[in-house]
Amino acid sequence: MSAAPQLDHSLNAPSESVTEYATRGVRRRTRENLRLVAPIRVRKASRGMFVIVLASILGVGLLGMLLINTTLAQGAFTLSELRSTQAELSRTEATLTESVAALAAPTVLEEKARSLGMVPSSTPAFIQIPSGKVLGKPKPAPGARIATPANATVGEAAEVPSDSGLPVAPGENYDPAAADAQRATGEWSEPILIDSQVISQDLTLDAIAVE
Amino acid sequence: MSTNRRGRTFRDYGSARIDLGNTRKRGTALILVSTLILMIFAARLVDLQAVQGNELASAALDQRLRTVELPAERGSILDSSGAPLAITVEAKNVTADQTMVTDPAVVAQALSPILGADADILAKRLTGDRRFIYLAKEVTPETWEQISALRLPGVFSEDTSRRIYPSGDLAANVIGFVGAQESGLGGYEYAFNDQLSGIPGKATFERGPGGRAIPTGASVRVDAQAGVDIELTIDRDIQYFAQKAIAQAVESAGASDGTVVVMDPQSGQILALATAPTFDPNYPTQSEQKNLNNRPLTSAFEPGSTSKVMTLAAVVNEGAATPYTPIKVPGSLRRGGKDFHDSSPHGMLNLTLNGVMAKSSNIGTILAAERIGGKKLSKYLKKFGIGQPTGLGFPGETSGFVPEHKDWSPTSFPTIAFGQGLSVNAVQVASVFSTIANDGLRVEPSLVKAIIHEDGSVEEPKAPMTTRVVSRDTAKQVRAMLESVIGEGGTATNAKIPGYRVGGKTGTAQVVDTRTGGYSNQVIASFVGMAPADNPRLVVAVFISQPQSGRYGGELGAPVFKKVSSYALGALEIPPTGSKAPKLALTFGG
Numbered sequence: 052m053s054a055a056p057q058l059d060h061s062l063n064a065p066s067e068s069v070t071e072y073a074t075r076g077v078r079r080r081t082r083e084n085l086r087l088v089a090p091i092r093v094r095k096a097s098r099g100m101f102v103i104v105l106a107s108i109l110g111v112g113l114l115g116m117l118l119i120n121t122t123l124a125q126g127a128f129t130l131s132e133l134r135s136t137q138a139e140l141s142r143t144e145a146t147l148t149e150s151v152a153a154l155a156a157p158t159v160l161e162e163k164a165r166s167l168g169m170v171p172s173s174t175p176a177f178i179q180i181p182s183g184k185v186l187g188k189p190k191p192a193p194g195a196r197i198a199t200p201a202n203a204t205v206g207e208a209a210e211v212p213s214d215s216g217l218p219v220a221p222g223e224n225y226d227p228a229a230a231d232a233q234r235a236t237g238e239w240s241e242p243i244l245i246d247s248q249v250i251s252q253d254l255t256l257d258a259i260a261v262e
Numbered sequence: 263m264s265t266n267r268r269g270r271t272f273r274d275y276g277s278a279r280i281d282l283g284n285t286r287k288r289g290t291a292l293i294l295v296s297t298l299i300l301m302i303f304a305a306r307l308v309d310l311q312a313v314q315g316n317e318l319a320s321a322a323l324d325q326r327l328r329t330v331e332l333p334a335e336r337g338s339i340l341d342s343s344g345a346p347l348a349i350t351v352e353a354k355n356v357t358a359d360q361t362m363v364t365d366p367a368v369v370a371q372a373l374s375p376i377l378g379a380d381a382d383i384l385a386k387r388l389t390g391d392r393r394f395i396y397l398a399k400e401v402t403p404e405t406w407e408q409i410s411a412l413r414l415p416g417v418f419s420e421d422t423s424r425r426i427y428p429s430g431d432l433a434a435n436v437i438g439f440v441g442a443q444e445s446g447l448g449g450y451e452y453a454f455n456d457q458l459s460g461i462p463g464k465a466t467f468e469r470g471p472g473g474r475a476i477p478t479g480a481s482v483r484v485d486a487q488a489g490v491d492i493e494l495t496i497d498r499d500i501q502y503f504a505q506k507a508i509a510q511a512v513e514s515a516g517a518s519d520g521t522v523v524v525m526d527p528q529s530g531q532i533l534a535l536a537t538a539p540t541f542d543p544n545y546p547t548q549s550e551q552k553n554l555n556n557r558p559l560t561s562a563f564e565p566g567s568t569s570k571v572m573t574l575a576a577v578v579n580e581g582a583a584t585p586y587t588p589i590k591v592p593g594s595l596r597r598g599g600k601d602f603h604d605s606s607p608h609g610m611l612n613l614t615l616n617g618v619m620a621k622s623s624n625i626g627t628i629l630a631a632e633r634i635g636g637k638k639l640s641k642y643l644k645k646f647g648i649g650q651p652t653g654l655g656f657p658g659e660t661s662g663f664v665p666e667h668k669d670w671s672p673t674s675f676p677t678i679a680f681g682q683g684l685s686v687n688a689v690q691v692a693s694v695f696s697t698i699a700n701d702g703l704r705v706e707p708s709l710v711k712a713i714i715h716e717d718g719s720v721e722e723p724k725a726p727m728t729t730r731v732v733s734r735d736t737a738k739q740v741r742a743m744l745e746s747v748i749g750e751g752g753t754a755t756n757a758k759i760p761g762y763r764v765g766g767k768t769g770t771a772q773v774v775d776t777r778t779g780g781y782s783n784q785v786i787a788s789f790v791g792m793a794p795a796d797n798p799r800l801v802v803a804v805f806i807s808q809p810q811s812g813r814y815g816g817e818l819g820a821p822v823f824k825k826v827s828s829y830a831l832g833a834l835e836i837p838p839t840g841s842k843a844p845k846l847a848l849t850f851g852g
Contacts, residue, residue: 127475142403145351152346152428157502173825174760175832186837187761 326468326479334460336425336444337489339437339451341498342533342711346428348437348451348543350444353424354406356397360390362416369414373397376408388416400424425451427543433501435556436494436535436709438657439543448546448554450492450709453657457713460489490721491714495531500524503829508804509538511822515787516810521558521688522822523803524830527696527792530705530726532654532689533800533830535559558688559652562660563807565691566771567622567815568790569681572694573631574619575740576642579702579732582633585616585743588850591626598672602628605770605814617848620746622753622768624680631679639679640667645731646694646704648686653706653727662686681771682781692803695767695790698744699798702737704729741765745795745843752848757791757820759828761838765798766791766823768815773808784808789819793827794839802827 153159161171176187310318339348356377363369370385377384377398387395397417406419425440438449446455463486468479475481504522512520524534537557541549555561577583591611595602604623611623618626631639644650649664664684665674677683689707697704706726713721732740744765748757753768768789775782788805792798804819804826812818830836 142352146402146404148349149351149426149428152349152426155345156429157432157499158430161502171829172832173828175828175836176761177835177837179837186840190760 323468323480326476327466328469329464329466332463332465332484332486333423334462334486335488336423337458337460337491337714339458340491340493341433341496341501342494342531343498344493345498347433347494347496347498348425348427350423350425352403353400353422354403355399355420355422356401356406356409357418357420358388358395358397359416359418360388360392360395363388364415369417372412372414373409373417376405377401429498429502430544431540431542432498432505433494433496433535434540434543435537435554435558436496437543438556439541439546439554449556449657450494451543453655454490454492458489458492460716461487463487488716490716492710493712493714495526495533495709495711496535497524497533497830497833499833500826500830501534501536503833504534504536504802504826505538505540507822507825508536508806509540511804511806511818512538515806515812515818517806517818518808519557520804520806520822522805522826523558523688523692523801524826525692525696525707525801525803527699527798527801528705530693530696530707531711532692532707532709533834534826535689535709555658556656559654559656559659560687562662562685562687563786563805564682564684564771564774565686566681566769566786566788567624568691568694568767568769568771568788568803569684569686570619570622570627570679571698571740571744571767571790572642572646572648573627573639573679574615574743575698575732575736576639577615577630577634578739579642579736580634580638583615583630585614585619585739585846586850587615587630589613589615589618589626589629591618591623591629593625595625595628595676597628597676598674600673600676602676612850614847614850616743616746616846619743619767620749620752620848622747627680628676631675636670636675636678637667639675640664640670642731643678643684645729646697647690647706647729648684648694650690652687652689652693654689654709656709660685660687662690681769688803688805691788691790691805692801695792695803696801697731698737698740699792699801700737701734702730702732704731741792741795741798742844742846744792746846746848748791749843749845753814754789754791754816754820756816757789757823759793759824759831762793762831763795763839763841763843764791764793764827765795766820768819770814785813787813787815787818789815789823791820791823791827793831794836795843796839796841799836800827800830800834802830 170192172189172192174188174190176185176189178185336350338346338350341347356373366385366388367381369388370381373379373384374381379398384397387397400422402424409417410419423444425444427434427437427439434449436449438451438453439447440451441447444459446452446458451458463484465481465483467475467481467483470476501524504524508520508522511517520538522534522536523532524536525532535556535558539550539553541553546554578585583589591604591608591613593603593608593610602624604621604625611617611621611626613621613623613626615626615630617623618630643664649662651661652659662685664678670678674683693704693707696707705728708723708726710723713723715721742765744767745763746752747754747767748764749755754766757764757766766789769787771786771788772781773784773786774780775784784807786805786807787809788803790801790803792801802823804822806818806822809818
């Protein structure tokens with residue numbers, strides 16, 4: 052039972068204050084409506100401008116930041132891309148340098164020269180210019196004779212170096228009559244290239260290597 | 263009522279009154295709680311900013327900051343023409359994260375042919391929980407590209423560099439070799455390690471989560487300072503030729519080892535320093551330890567007859583004899599209680615001083631040396647650089663040994679006079695002949711031509727020390743005597759180079775048996791010569807140690823000398839002088 056009056060009280064008491072609040076609320080709203088008519092319009096217009104200005108500043112700022120960041124990021128990307136290109140190029144360069152160095156090694160050069168039929172000279176000699184005097188006592192380099200092509204002429208065969216000083220014979224298919232005819236007509240016969248395969252087969256490389 | 267209270271009616275405000283009452287208390291509580299929370303925040307803030315501030319800021323920076331070492335590129339070693347003998351190239355270490363490898367067998371199978379490694383061993387290295395393990399070290403970038411193209415999960419690479427010697431064993435004894443992290447372990451790689459290595463730099467930068475540098479972040483970069491390039495006096499081609507010639511000679515004579523020194527007597531520059539057997543610095547571990555040495559400088563031996571050049575030069579320089587001075591040479595000579603003999607038995611010979619040199623008579627040399635005495639001989643040996651460091655600063659170099667004159671025993675003088683009882687290295691002997699070749703002026707030998715810095719500036723080593731050992735005239739007379747050695751009746755007729763005047767001296771020195779302390783049956787056969795004899799531009803010294811077939815310097819050393827000199831004269835474009843060799847008498851009519 053004691054709960055009822057309490058309830059009543061609680062019901063009553065708010066009703067007064069509600070009224071009070073309500074009145075206050077109405078009063079305030081009225082006051083605002085009255086006072087703010089003119090200024091609101093002015094303020095609305097200026098605030099609009101202000102917002103636009105702010106927004107555009109903000110927008111420009113943001114865009115600027117975005118642009119700068121993008122550029123920087125782009126730059127970073129380009130940089131790392133270029134770095135990797137640079138790394139790749141320097142790698143290629145290093146590889147090439149390495150292979151040049153390896154190919155230029157005396158061992159390799161000697162091997163190549165020998166495979167072309169070349170032999171080291173055993174006696175140094177010099178030709179003095181302009182007298183044409185030979186300094187030193189040159190000797191033909193030791194080594195096997197290089198085969199002459201089957202249809203080589205005497206002259207062509209003689210151009211092929213020989214170790215022995217023996218007269219160099221023309222190739223077995225050499226036809227003197229044809230050569231004479233050529234000579235008569237003045238027709239020039241192309242020099243015959245010696246097949247390197249033939250050379251290396253005919254050379255006894257081991258015999259040259261050991262003096 | 264309750265429904266009313268929750269409706270949007272005027273009465274609703276009324277019902278809110280009950281909540282408001284509670285709100286006040288709640289508000290108080292809220293304020294209290296939030297104050298408390300804020301205080302905690304504030305306290306934490308103070309803690310973070312003021313108390314731990316610096317520590318945390320640096321920890322955060324550390325998290326973003328990354329410092330990488332910028333390795334300094336190791337300098338190259340070049341020959342006298344600038345051709346590379348040792349260079350550093352980029353390489354990759356292949357690594358693996360075992361936890362990321364799902365199927366080790368498959369990955370190993372794929373890697374095996376590229377790395378040239380056994381698949382089972384690779385599979386073992388790919389299995390486990392280790393986050394980092396090496397699969398292969400110092401592979402070429404191309405090899406890594408092949409691996410990388412396979413996109414194998416868990417297989418990564420690491421940048422590194424590799425020291426390569428493109429010409430293989432060429433001048434390996436001089437260059438030396440490197441170990442792990444490219445640190446020099448032998449030869450000039452070791453001696454010049456600090457200069458070759460350079461100074462590593464470092465780069466510190468802030469990085470984003472992706473690992474890329476943050477463009478606006480803090481960054482510090484100290485560039486690495488590359489190592490210097492060292493240009494040697496070695497001529498690659500002559501070195502190659504000398505190396506090949508000595509290797510062939512050592513093999514055909516069944517010798518233990520051999521050495522060739524090619525020197526420019528005027529500048530003291532060593533053009534070739536060859537030894538056999540040698541090693542491939544690309545794979546130093548595959549070679550025997552003794553072959554890693556630079557024998558021409560690190561091994562000392564008794565010079566034998568080549569030493570007679572010093573003795574006879576001293577005698578001539580002191581005015582005690584001329585090449586024509588007659589010397590009666592008996593078959594045997596007793597000195598200090600010991601009998602001395604010549605290499606082949608003979609009766610009384612009437613030799614000139616020139617004949618003593620040409621025939622390499624021990625007894626004749628002792629008799630000639632007695633004209634000046636031990637004290638003077640000892641002084642000359644020192645002046646010729648015997649028992650002194652060569653000045654090359656080579657690691658493990660020996661200075662050889664000559665006993666002090668006051669310590670000489672009664673047999674010391676006669677023994678030292680013909681080249682036993684003192685020890686030398688090969689370069690010292692070559693330097694003695696260079697002194698005679700350079701008109702008696704000794705130029706300290708050198709092996710380093712220039713040091714090239716990163717900025718391209720060339721630093722030349724200080725000019726070599728020069729010493730006047732014998733007079734110009736003495737040197738000329740000694741050279742004439744050396745020509746007799748190659749001439750008719752001399753000990754080294756097969757050192758002759760057609761068209762050139764050549765002078766030289768043979769040597770067949772007995773080797774000390776380290777077990778007994780006495781002389782063994784083994785010898786060092788040598789020939790040291792110069793060309794052209796009347797204006798020497800080239801000195802070539804050949805030593806063949808403990809040959810099993812053949813014994814004398816004339817038969818083993820002279821052909822190597824001829825081969826190497828012939829090539830070097832051509833390569834260096836030294837024409838013959840065109841003059842005629844003097845014919846000095848070897849004997850006198852008595």
